[in-house]
Amino acid sequence: MKAKRTYLSVAAATTVGLAVASCGSSGEDGPTALDPDADLSKQSIVVSNYESYMPEDLPARFSAASGAQVEVAYHASNEEIVAKATAGDSGIDVAFINGVYAQALAAQGLLEPIDPRLVPNLANLYPEANTLPYDPGNKISVPYAWGTTGLCYRSDLTGYDPDSWLDLLEPRPEISGKTTMVSTERWLLLPALKSLGFSNSTQDEDELNQAKEVLLRTKPTLLAYDDATFFQRLVSGEASLVQAYDGWCNYGITDNPDIKYVVPKEGTDLWVDVMVIMKTSENKEAAHAFINYVLDPEIHSWVTENILYKSPNKAAMDMISPELIEQYPNIGTTVEELFEQEPLVDVGDAGPLYTRIALEVSAAD
């Protein structure tokens, strides 16, 4: 997952918490009447994604195939898209965003419901990908990539193979000062909650406070909090062990085969990044066409080979070469294995508490 952030979060989930708690159903405004036969060559869309989270020439290929014009914008965090969308017309047509944040936008009526008639390639998805808790039935979003959060490490530097969140939270002396954690609050709290045996989406204040104590004890042993460049730190040898999203660990593996990924034995999360269409989009046919294009098995497998993240597209994953899975073992994770992990769900009214704990940890001496 690409939870790219500009800075450690202070209150990221507050918005989500309120939004999800207040509104279970989406799309009250009803879908706009769409014309399946619209002339796409007269349409142009802006697609906002994280940097290098899709093949560079994907937009151009889509243009060539459909005739629609595509402009690419970049955002650094889920919160940035939420902020832009709630501020008014962002000019964005299609956005790539975490499923939980997509649900928050939908609750505010900011998303256009997905019209399945215009996305026939939805049929390519794993059946399980239709059951995800943030958007059962994929009514307002279409899954793009999914995966887990775990430990990414340089086996040659650690000298052993870690298998527990405690290897990160209470590092051995030889790797102390050479570990990093993610600072986005839900994922900052994840290792502590899991190591204590709690749910990754707990709303219990006492459990959260226990997790905070763990994180405060861990802070002095960290090199830094890092949401984005941890794999580069492993490659350079600056860090030995980092908390990482599986696909991003693969970037490190590309540069150094000694880098390995492991899901800690205490368990972790299942996250999903999705594509959504903004209500303000003026070219919704082209937006749908773009999403449908991505779901094409050839394209989506090409995407996975390019970004090294698993896709929820069965047809696409079936086309992935065994060599790639050998090089990046976590791409071979089966759907069953993935669903052994606890999918992230919204934390409702506990959102501000997560926010506060994240600030207290980051501001602590």
Place this chain on the structure above:
Amino acid sequence: MRPTPLVFKVITVAAFIFLYLPIITLIVMSFNGGRNPYVMEGVSLQWYRELVTDGELIAALEQTLIVATVSSLIAVVVGTALAVGLARTTRSRSLEIVSVVPAVIPDVVQGIGLAAMFTLLAVPLGLTTVIAGHTVFATAFVVSAVRARLATSDPSLEEASRDLGAGTFTTYLRITTPIMAPAIVAGGLLAFTLSLDEYVIASFTSGSTSATLPILVYSRVRFNLTPEINALGTLLIVVSLVALVIGARWIGRRGKVSA
């Protein structure tokens, strides 16, 4: 005169090392043969090659140049008029303060204020809003530069012009402005440079497709570290240096002539 204390000389030398050490590091690392931005692995020009073929970066540079050029041009025109107006047509101290507030207010406040206002008025964020944000502080800098110069210029020059038959605006155009030229150029250059470098206000006011160079650099530094950034930094240093030398020469020459 008493000699300068030795400890002062030592501190000064240390300070210059402090100022230039990172820049020298940057320049050396830009010729890195490897892809690790921290560790030197052989010497090559590969990152400069990447730089010139990096479409995204070139697009961001274009946006930045547009923002800096438009905002500093507006600032030069509006700011010069404002400075002259403040000096010659009013004695209001509060108007003077209003005119330089954007130069002293923290950028995060300016950026947030603009973002909040654009949101409230449903103005779509984009290149125009970035230009608007930059024009404000650029104008404030031009005003201060021109004001400083006006304070030391002889007001009878303008009276002489009117006396010889020029109207108010002809006088500002043909006499005041040329005399102020070094200050206007200095203020404009300052505004231009600050705009090229400005990240905070731009980050709050830019739309989804209007990333300026600092925004791109920030996201690269945060997410996609490669020695390409070192190469870019080196090029920017060279360009700044050349601009500085040319600018200083020009101002020096003009300054002498109109002194």
Place this chain on the structure above:
Amino acid sequence: MPAQKAHWQSRSRRRARAGLLGPGLLLMAVLSIAPLVLVIAYAFMTRGRFGGVVPGFSLDSWARVLEPIYLGVLWNSIVVATITTLLALAIGFPVAFVISRLPPQWRMVALVAVVLPFWTNFLIRTYAWVVLLNDVGPMNKGLAELGVISEPLGLLYSEPAVIIGLLYSYLPLMILPIYASLSSSEREIAEAASDLGARPWRVFRDVYIPLSVPGIILGGIFVFVPSIGNFVIPDLMGGGKSVLLGNVIRDQYLTARDWPFGSVLILVMLAILVALFAAQAVASRRLTGKLTR
């Protein structure tokens, strides 16, 4: 005198005033004052359900400022900005002093040399420090090879690293005003003082320091204000382990989307700023009084 005839000056001055001041003041009003007023107004409103603000008077956000976590961040920011300012003074004063005593042609070169790093991109300049101070970067490597250190210094991603970054970015803003106050014609006063038999340290205490006080105060403000509002340097050099006021403000707007609270924090920062400028005005008035008396 015929009363109905307006003097030309009133007409023409009005026209000139409108033409000259109009565009600039309009610009300032719309793009500087209005946003500021809006931010101030937001501080007294209610947080919107999905972020932003909704009309309705509320002082809730003000109570939050007093919570220990925010007071802690505020205090930490003041400490970091103060240390940065004091270090800038400790380095800036000697540098300004040495430059002011160089032969005139070298003075200009030295000043340009001070400003030059300032004219390079702020982010890249800061990033250069990340490269330099990195545990596997050239400084640690070099020192280790020289045998000075056996372990990396671990300087990066810490509060000291943030202070180094701030100091680096704003040092020229301390040197220039002090240089300006030292290089003004009052230099002869110092020579007069030594001529009258004052010993070097006394010349310093009685002459140079008082003379440079306006520059020191101005430089202090120039360093302190951007330091306390900065969030980029803590981001890049603090490794997320150090939080300054600027970070919290930015996050209130961009991620937490609690605009009223963000506005309250902005007002706290502006209050510090206004207090500093007021102190500067008082100090410089007292000082000029002393010098002219």
Place this chain on the structure above:
Amino acid sequence: MTQIPEDHVLEPTTLTASAGAGDDSGSAVEGGLLEVRGVRRAFGAVVALDDVNLTIRDNEFFALLGPSGCGKTTLLRAIAGFEVIDSGEILLGGEDLHSSPPERRPVNLMFQSYALFPHMTVAKNIAYGLERERRPRAEVAERVATVMAAMQISELAKRRPSQLSGGQQQRVALARAIVKRPRLLLLDEPLSALDRQVRLEMRVELKRLQHEFGITFVMVTHDQEEALSMADRVAVMAAGRVQQLDTPVGLYRNPANLFVAGFVGASNLLVGVVRANTFDSEHFGSLPLPSNPKGVARGHLVLRPEDVRIVAPGEGHVQAVVSDVQFHGAATTVLATSSVPGAPMLVAMVTGLAQVTPGDRVGLHWDTGLVVEDALA
């Protein structure tokens, strides 16, 4: 900006209404090019011009003389259009200037600082005013060349002001104003920035140019010698009022009050009271009353040094001892002190050599003198 013909600029005024009102310095109708009537200007509590009246005639060289702060510069600037007047009228050729901005007044000012445009060459500076009139290029070039030749600055045409000496700058400033052929040329302390030698040359030069171009000159100066030697008529100003307006000889021989007597030329000033036909001096007792045209009762007796003669001790009106003798070539000044405590030193000027030396006892005699009142106008 389009140039509006002069006759449209100056609004006609009702001459009859104000003709001759409180003006003792000349008739408004005959020969009055510029009329200043009842002009008042105050800056807060400070009154710079207080009911100023004067008439400047066509083609004369007029001087406004007074110490700094007397209002002369304010008056000059009001005529040029740079100062608003609170009340009163300034008429040029019978037309009220009040609503004309400086650029539309057929009046030019030569600034004390010269105010040469630093970014233009000498030729450009001089051409500036003509270009503003939208004159044909050929005419501008011809007139600039002519005036530069007249001012003997033709070789400076390509230079910039910063490359000129003070005297050269002054000539350029003058040329720049004259080339416009104004009806009135105002000169603000024209010679004050010059060295003594250049200043003496320029005095002659200015008079020559005034004749040559036939322009009315109004000069402001604090230097009485300059005013007396150059001007046809001089208005002496103090405290915002015209104390006296007269020819240089008139001012010198018939000062209107103590201020004028003291400011214009050197004089012996003896304080005292007028009796039936004597002047009772405070220090020298009863003296003959020479002339008292204004019927002053209490004031000062003005004795010009050249009117005081040195006579044998015991003779003359006052007895004194020579304290100093200063030889000037054509004349000699003798300073004499009387034994009366607190009495002023007396000054006599004799042509050629004086036959006395310091320490000599002498008598001082005079036949002419004038009693003036102390109060300002």
